[in-house]
Amino acid sequence: xxxxxxxxxxxxxxxxxxxxxxxxxxxxxxxxxxxxxxxxxxxxxxxxxxxxxxxxxxxxxxxxxxxxxxxxxxxxxxxxxxxxxxxxxxxxxxxxxxxxxxxxxxxxxxxxxxxxxxxxxxxxxxxxxxxxxxxxxxxxxxxxxxxxxxxxxxxxxxxxxxxxxxxxxxxxxxxxxxxxxxxxxxxxxxxxxxxxxxxxxxxxxxxxxxxxxxxxxxxxxxxxxxxxxxxxxxxxxxxxxxxxxxxxxxxxxxxxxxxxxxxxxxxxxxxxxxxxxxxxxxxxxxxxxxxxxxxxxxxxxxxxxxxxxxxxxxxxxxxxxxxxxxxxxxxxxxxxxxxxxxxxxxxxxxxxxxxxxxxxxxxxxxxxxxxxxxxxxxxxxxxxxxxxxxxxxxxxxxxxxxxxxxxxxxxxxxxxxxxxxxxxxxxxxxxxxxxxxxxxxxxxxxxxxxxxxxxxxxxxxxxxxxxxxxxxxxxxxxxxxxxxxxxxxxxxxxxxxxxxxxxxxxxxxxxxxxxxxxxxxxxxxxxxxxxxxxxxxxxxxxxxxxxxxxxxxxxxxxxxxxxxxxxxxxxxxxxxxxxxxxxxxxxxxxxxxxxxxxxxxxxxxxxxxxxxxxxxxxxxxxxxxxxxxxxxxxxxxxxxxxxxxxxxxxxxxxxxxxxxxxxxxxxxxxxxxxxxxxxxxxxxxxxxxxxxxxxxxxxxxxxxxxxxxxxxxxxxxxxxxxxxxxxxxxxxxxxxxxx
Ligand SMILES: [Zn+2]
Ligand SMILES: [Zn+2]
Numbered sequence: 001x002x003x004x005x006x007x008x009x010x011x012x013x014x015x016x017x018x019x020x021x022x023x024x025x026x027x028x029x030x031x032x033x034x035x036x037x038x039x040x041x042x043x044x045x046x047x048x049x050x051x052x053x054x055x056x057x058x059x060x061x062x063x064x065x066x067x068x069x070x071x072x073x074x075x076x077x078x079x080x081x082x083x084x085x086x087x088x089x090x091x092x093x094x095x096x097x098x099x100x101x102x103x104x105x106x107x108x109x110x111x112x113x114x115x116x117x118x119x120x121x122x123x124x125x126x127x128x129x130x131x132x133x134x135x136x137x138x139x140x141x142x143x144x145x146x147x148x149x150x151x152x153x154x155x156x157x158x159x160x161x162x163x164x165x166x167x168x169x170x171x172x173x174x175x176x177x178x179x180x181x182x183x184x185x186x187x188x189x190x191x192x193x194x195x196x197x198x199x200x201x202x203x204x205x206x207x208x209x210x211x212x213x214x215x216x217x218x219x220x221x222x223x224x225x226x227x228x229x230x231x232x233x234x235x236x237x238x239x240x241x242x243x244x245x246x247x248x249x250x251x252x253x254x255x256x257x258x259x260x261x262x263x264x265x266x267x268x269x270x271x272x273x274x275x276x277x278x279x280x281x282x283x284x285x286x287x288x289x290x291x292x293x294x295x296x297x298x299x300x301x302x303x304x305x306x307x308x309x310x311x312x313x314x315x316x317x318x319x320x321x322x323x324x325x326x327x328x329x330x331x332x333x334x335x336x337x338x339x340x341x342x343x344x345x346x347x348x349x350x351x352x353x354x355x356x357x358x359x360x361x362x363x364x365x366x367x368x369x370x371x372x373x374x375x376x377x378x379x380x381x382x383x384x385x386x387x388x389x390x391x392x393x394x395x396x397x398x399x400x401x402x403x404x405x406x407x408x409x410x411x412x413x414x415x416x417x418x419x420x421x422x423x424x425x426x427x428x429x430x431x432x433x434x435x436x437x438x439x440x441x442x443x444x445x446x447x448x449x450x451x452x453x454x455x456x457x458x459x460x461x462x463x464x465x466x467x468x469x470x471x472x473x474x475x476x477x478x479x480x481x482x483x484x485x486x487x488x489x490x491x492x493x494x495x496x497x498x499x500x501x502x503x504x505x506x507x508x509x510x511x512x513x514x515x516x517x518x519x520x521x522x523x524x525x526x527x528x529x530x531x532x533x534x535x536x537x538x539x540x541x542x543x544x545x546x547x548x549x550x551x552x553x554x555x556x557x558x559x560x561x562x563x564x565x566x567x568x569x570x571x572x573x574x575x576x577x578x579x580x581x582x583x584x585x586x587x588x589x590x591x592x593x594x595x596x597x598x599x600x601x602x603x604x605x606x607x608x609x610x611x612x613x614x615x616x617x618x619x620x621x622x623x624x625x626x627x628x629x630x631x632x633x634x635x636x637x638x639x640x641x642x643x644x645x646x647x648x649x650x651x652x653x654x655x656x657x658x659x660x661x662x663x664x665x666x667x668x669x670x671x672x673x674x675x676x677x678x679x680x681x682x683x684x685x686x687x688x689x690x691x692x693x694x695x696x697x698x699x700x701x702x703x704x705x706x707x708x709x710x711x712x713x714x715x716x717x718x719x720x721x722x723x724x725x726x727x728x729x730x731x732x733x734x735x736x737x738x739x
Contacts, residue, residue, distance in 0.1 A: 003054045004028050004064060006045040007094055008038055014719075015093070016045075017054040019063040028064065030079050031072030033106075037062045044107075046097055047072075048079060074100055075318060077355045084351055090648075090711045090731045091341040092719050099341055100316045104294040112298055113291075115185035116155040118147050118169060118178050126177060140168050147178065184302075186295040189288060190274070198275035200243070204390075207237050210383050211244045217381060218248075218323075218359045225359040227350050229330075229375050232385030233623065234365045234594025235392060235558075239269075241385075242326045242361065243276050246307060250280075254323025254358075255306050259345055261332040261555065262286060262311040267533055268558065273309050284310030284317070312337060312345040315352065322356045325349045329555060330362035330371055331587055336736050344734060346371070365594060365625075366587040369636065370643040370734075372629055388598075395565070395596040395603035397589075397621040401612040402569075409512060413500055418566045418606050419512060426516055426545055430601070431561045434509070434548045435592045436502050436568040439522040440464035440473065443499030447487035454483070458694045466524065467503055477693040505568060506548045513546065521549035554592045560599025565592055570609040570617055577688050578738055579641045582616040586628050589620035640680055642734065646707050649735045650700040650714070651687070654727040657696040663727040664698050667717060674713045679704030688738065701738070 002025065005015045018036055020028050028034070032047045042065060054061060074082070074097070082096035089096075098106065120126045126144050133141040143165055147153055158165045172178040203211065210230065218225040232238045246256045260269055262285065273281045282296045282305045299305050301318045308317035312335055315325070327335070327346045335345040346362060347370075353360035362371050362380070374380045388394065398417065405415045425432050445454040445465045454463040456474035463472035465483060472483045486493045497504075506520040519525075519535050526532045538544045539559060547553060573585045589607060597603020609617055619628035637644040650667060654660045664684035675681060680703045687697040702710065711733070718729055 001053060001058060002028075003051050003061070004034070004047045005049040005051060006034060006036055006064070007048050007097060008036070008043050008045045015048055017056055017061055019058070019061050020050070021063050024064055024067050027067055029072050030076050031074035033068040033073050034064045035066035035068070036064055046074065048093070073105065073318075075320065078316065078318065078352075080355055081348070081352050084355075085341055085343055085348060086715075087711070089341045089343050089733045090715050090718075095341045099313070099337070099343065102293050102297055102313065104290040105297050109290075112295070113185040113187065115183045116169075117152045117181045117183060118155070118158070118173075119151050119181070120144070120147055121176055121179050123148065129177060139165075140172065143168060144172070144177070152181075184298070186299055186304075187289070187292045189283065189292050189296075195278060196271065196275055197278070198272065200276070201240065203240065203244070204237065204387070206385050206387055207241060207389070210241050210385060213383050214241070214245055214359070214361065215248055218245075223357050224354075225357065227353065227360040227362060227374075227380040228383050229367055229371050229380045230361055230363040230383050230385070231367055231372075231625070232363065232365060233388060233394060234591065235388040235598050236365075236385035237389040238328070238363045238365075238385065239272060242328070242363070243272070245324060245326075245359075245361065246277070249323040250277075250306055252323060254321050255319035256308075256324040256326070257314060257317050257319070257322065257349075258307065258309045258326040258328065259312065259314055259335070259349065260309065260328045261334045268536070270309065273307065277307055280305050281307045281309055282317070284308060284314040286311065315345045315349055322352075322358045324359050324361070325353050326361045326363065328363045330364045331366050331368040332555075333736050336734075340730055342730075342732050342735075344736070347734070366590045367625070369583060369629065369633060373633060373643045392597060392600075393602045394623050395593050395605045397593055397605045397607060397623075399612045399617060399621055400606060400608045402608050402610050405608075410508070413505065413508060413568060414512065414566075415606070415608055418608065421564055421604065421606060422513060422546065422566070425564050426513060428563075429542075430563040431539070431542070431544070431559065432546045432564040432566065433553055433562055433592075433595055434505060434546060434566045434568060435550075435553060436500070436505055436548070437550050437572050437588070438499070438501040438569075439503070439524055439550050440501035441467040441503040441507075442497035443501060444497070445472070445483070446496045446498065447490060447492055448494040448496050449492035450487060450490040452487050452489040459689065459692050461689070464501065465497055467507070469524075476689055500568075502548055502550055509546055509548060516546055517544040518546045518548065519544045521547060521552050523550070523552075526552065551588070553595070554588060557595055558598055559595070562595055563597060563599075563601050563603050565596040565603065565605045567592055567605070567607045570607050571611055574611065574614060574616070579636070579639070580736070582614075583632060585614070586616040586620050586625075586632075589617060590623070590625075593620070640703050642703075645703050645705050646733070647735050648702045648707055648711070648714075649732045649738065650702075650729065651697065651732060652684070652699070652727055652729050653692075653695045653697045655695060656726055659726045660696050660698050663729065664700060667714075667729070668700060670717055671710060671713060674710045675702070676704065676706060676709075679707070679710070699738075 002020050004018045004020050006018050007015050028047055028050060030047055030049055034045055034047055035042050036045050078100055082100050085096045086093045126148060130141045130144055143162060173180045214228055230238055249256050270283050282300055284296055300308055308314050327349050330346045337343050350360050375382045400415045400417055410419050422432050442465045444462045454472050456463055456479055459474055459476040461476060463474055465472055470483045471480055473480045502520055502522045509518045521535055539547050570589060573588055574581050593605040596605050615631055652660050652664050682701040684698050684700045687699045690697055
């Protein structure tokens with residue numbers, strides 16, 4: 001007796017057995033979506049396996065009541081990947097299915113569109129009809145003539161040209177005059193967007209070697225091609241390498257996935273892929289409508305496209321013959337999903353490559369310590385691009401010690417050197433980018449008189465002040481309130497604003513550089529995709545001379561006329577309470593600096609800091625990644641932080657602080673037997689942000705080389721005994737943000 005093991009669409013970490021009725025026997029397979037009776041209602045589920053027999057008495061089992069679609073929605077290899085994710089990331093299997101299938105496909109609320117096309121059955125007959133038609137059948141005759149002039153014309157076009165033609169079309173099809181065909185019709189996010197073909201440029205010697213090496217690796221061991229770390233300096237032409245390897249894959253009839261950080265999914269990136277491969281490319285990003293997302297998924301599933309380019313979730317594109325996964329800017333933290341399952345798309349990409357025998361390329365100018373250490377220990381191979389294309393020079397980096405440098409004009413924000421260099425660029429007609437990773441006008445609003453500070457009452461941190469909007473926002477919970485004009489405590493109107501953000505920098509630029517075109521790019525000004533594209537367009541055409549921005553301008557942008565990059569306060573990322581603070585700082589300076597000098601003229605970078613001798617800043621100045629790696633990895637080993645071990649954080653939050661503490665203690669107690677000697681346990685302790693949106697937050701941090709046993713037990717505790725009502729508990733494996 002064949003039994004289907006079904007995962008029910010509920011947050012339960014277990015599967016249930018169901019009988020397979022005869023009529024569904026041939027169609028039920030792993031990955032098929034089904035409807036099943038569950039309790040008193042019917043629910044959706046996915047078949048994860050078909051087995052012989054069950055450990056439950058057969059007469060107690062219920063039957064599958066309906067199946068959806070003729071084909072499995074999830075391939076067997078992807079199901080396997082989901083299993084692995086649930087084990088590794090310590091989450092419920094059902095949550096991994098959510099990651100594998102986008103909501104529009106999973107829920108079945110969106111349907112594919114059908115398009116009808118019409119053909120003339122017999123031209124002779126049609127001619128006769130037209131000839132014989134009197135006044136009464138004039139409209140039919142007109143429609144026939146139109147179809148004669150364009151066989152295969154769509155119903156949509158006919159509806160646009162004739163008033164209500166559907167009835168007549170139906171009638172003529174039934175009488176045999178017309179032949180009707182139905183097609184799948186895909187919503188096209190690129191409708192009306194011009195496709196500009198780009199020819200492959202000539203490769204530099206270094207690029208050529210890299211392509212040969214990567215393809216060689218794929219051919220030597222086609223069953224297990226493995227993972228390559230492509231470490232190429234900014235401006236070394238990594239994207240062109242991806243394009244060449246994809247080309248090879250297409251020749252072999254294999255599909256490719258390219259992951260880029262959401263923020264880098266600019267028209268610039270998309271154009272390069274579509275320009276080379278045309279409609280063979282599916283683009284997946286967060287701005288797609290549900291219908292578009294559904295259609296893109298279907299196109300991939302049906303083999304209508306060979307390449308998917310997209311953010312994190314594109315990793316699960318349902319290709320059937322996957323040959324390549326590229327993870328561009330692999331060090332990016334946005335590859336880590338912030339909600340359950342908290343997976344890192346870079347690491348899951350390596351696993352998917354393993355299950356599908358596909359080559360994986362991780363590309364970066366500043367590889368994560370995790371990936372580089374995998375090169376050192378032999379798990380990944382390394383491919384390097386040490387030079388920029390067209391013999392362009394790396395930008396020169398000057399470090400300005402802001403302790404001695406408050407300038408007359410720029411105060412504590414702009415050094416004299418930066419002001420001078422920007423003026424030079426304005427005279428030469430060259431462009432400048434100014435980077436500060438803090439939005440708003442000021443991060444603190446304080447009363448001069450009584451010391452009152454504007455704080456979010458739910459999170460106990462100070463509000464960020466936005467001058468133009470006259471509002472206050474909380475960067476933890478997102479609350480937005482009106483800013484008071486006077487101190488609410490004493491009525492004083494003299495308010496001090498400290499902790500400058502991008503809005504203040506923009507204002508300062510306007511007063512320092514009168515007449516220059518100045519724009520700002522951050523989460524506040526970039527409310528939609530269009531504003532983003534407009535600013536980038538204006539920057540490209542030179543209408544903007546100075547672009548001020550947060551990390552939004554740090555990556556992926558390629559503007560040849562930018563010859564100066566200013567980093568206002570390089571210390572911001574150093575001050576976060578995180579063991580990766582130095583790594584982040586090195587990455588940020590290198591990436592932002594990488595925007596300079598991408599054209600014919602060399603670039604210059606000015607880094608302003610209060611800690612000029614900091615190691616991350618110094619190595620970034622020298623463009624010396626290997627030395628930075630050696631320095632940093634020895635610290636991680638010494639203090640036992642990833643990648644020298646695994647990091648698992650158990651987060652707990654709730655409205656009642658004592659209940660949260662109680663739950664934390666009892667979890668730790670239950671886990672005790674499974675924590676081995678080498679594992680370091682910190683906490684339970686309040687999180688670095690101890691209260692968000694009125695919820696108290698605690699965490700337990702575990703670091704060790706072997707955590708598998710512990711994870712298994714933890715999964716049982718969290719999902720096994722039903723949900724706790726008062727305390728929410730979740731885990732974060734390989735956490736990259738300990739806040
Ligand atoms: Zn006051
Ligand atoms: Zn808040």
